[in-house]
Amino acid sequence: VRNVQVRGGYILHVGVVEGTLSVNDKVRLTIDxxxxxxxxxxxxxxxxxxxxxxxxxxxxxxxxxxxxxxxxxxxxxxxxxxxxxxxxxxxxxxxxxxxxxxxxxxxxxxxxxxxxxxxxxxxxxxxxxxxxxxxxxxxxxxxxxxxxxxxxxxxxxxxxxxxxxxxxxxxxxxxxxxxxxxxxxxxxxxxxxxxGPEAEKVRLIYMNKNIVLIKKLLTYSSVLDFDSFLEKKRIDYLDSSSVVPYRFQ
Missing domain, CATH: 3.30.980.10 (Threonyl-trna Synthetase; Chain A, domain 2)
Structure with a gap:
């Protein structure tokens, strides 16, 4: 079903039929x-x-x-x-x-x-x-x-x-x-x-770009446990109230 409209007191379902459908057939409608x-x-x-x-x-x-x-x-x-x-x-x-x-x-x-x-x-x-x-x-x-x-x-x-x-x-x-x-x-x-989930994807994209930048700025010797450091940055970012830039290239 691609569209639903009310016309003349009837609820019309517009879509594509797979198989056959005849007048007076009973059908069951479910929502995704x-x-x-x-x-x-x-x-x-x-x-x-x-x-x-x-x-x-x-x-x-x-x-x-x-x-x-x-x-x-x-x-x-x-x-x-x-x-x-x-x-x-x-x-x-x-x-x-x-x-x-x-x-x-x-x-x-x-x-x-x-x-x-x-x-x-x-x-x-x-x-x-x-x-x-x-x-x-x-x-x-x-x-x-x-x-x-x-x-x-x-x-x-x-x-x-x-x-x-x-x-x-x-x-x-x-x-x-x-x-x-x-x-x-x-x-x-x-x-x-x-x-929802699409917004979370955008946040993670931006966060990962920041992590790449951090890797370029820091050497392994400057951070004893680099993986723990990155994980902390990941958590800090997700907990922050910072706003993601409005355009992504």
């Missing part, structure tokens, strides 16, 4: 749990990235597109220019702090009119939403946002219209690393990032 989990990491990570970009670049940032795949996430947004290395670093730091905080992810259907009154709620530019609409928030219950007066504001949390699948808590993203930031059209930038 491993693949789904990776997609959920990147989807919840996309919401957190959207929030972090607004925190760093301001309310003028609007989502202009996205891709959520098992191995990466892609986020397109409006911007007047390229992000600076410091802005990228700050964005990544905010994302990983939200991940470390193990924030609960909430989802609830609400009337479109009522939902639009949530201060700071994010929606896709020019998108048409159903009524009722599904709200996904990270770190605050949707009831608190909809209360009159509200007990919280969407500007303090990630709050979006979304019909997709998500994790239960932010900590299950594990980590988020920004890989590239580039222009794709006038006034539109694109960030590609990785989470």
């Amino acid at each position: 749990d491993f693949r789904r989990n990776l997609i959920m990491k990147n989807h919840t990570g996309t919401h957190i990235l959207n929030y972090a970009l607004r925190a760093i670049l301001g309310d003028t940032v609007d989502q202009r597109g996205s891709l959520v795949a098992p191995d990466r996430l892609r986020f397109d947004f409006s911007s007047k220019g390229a992000m600076t290395p410091d802005e990228l670093k700050q964005t990544e730091v905010i994302c990983n702090k939200m991940i470390e905080q193990s924030l609960q992810v909430y989802a609830k259907d609400a009337s479109l009119e009522e939902s639009k009154r949530i201060d700071g709620l994010r929606a896709v530019f020019d998108e048409t939403y159903p009524d009722p609409v599904r709200i996904v928030s990270i770190g605050v219950s949707i009831d608190d946002l909809l209360n009159k007066p509200p007990k919280a504001t969407g500007r303090e949390y990630s709050v979006e219209f979304c019909g997709g699948t998500h994790l239960k808590t932010s900590k299950h993203i594990d980590q988020l690393i920004i890989v590239t930031e580039e222009a794709i059209a006038k006034g539109i930038r694109r960030i590609v990032a990785v989470t």
Whole structure:
């Protein structure tokens, strides 16, 4: 199954049939749990990235597109220019702090009119939403946002219209690393990032490059137990809060 859509009250599954399939046949559907989990990491990570970009670049940032795949996430947004290395670093730091905080992810259907009154709620530019609409928030219950007066504001949390699948808590993203930031059209930038096991691969690639450099700078005679030294550097790096560079050659 490559795609699932709801049309006219029916759930349509689009895909390729292996063997034969006839009208009135009964079939059993199962989810690829491993693949789904990776997609959920990147989807919840996309919401957190959207929030972090607004925190760093301001309310003028609007989502202009996205891709959520098992191995990466892609986020397109409006911007007047390229992000600076410091802005990228700050964005990544905010994302990983939200991940470390193990924030609960909430989802609830609400009337479109009522939902639009949530201060700071994010929606896709020019998108048409159903009524009722599904709200996904990270770190605050949707009831608190909809209360009159509200007990919280969407500007303090990630709050979006979304019909997709998500994790239960932010900590299950594990980590988020920004890989590239580039222009794709006038006034539109694109960030590609990785989470979970793919982010760990990126960290290890960078770490191993550093170890190669250390080997060049040190001689065996300067360190009595060179293997133990390298292992300590490996552990120190994995435990550190340093940010991986955003482009890898």
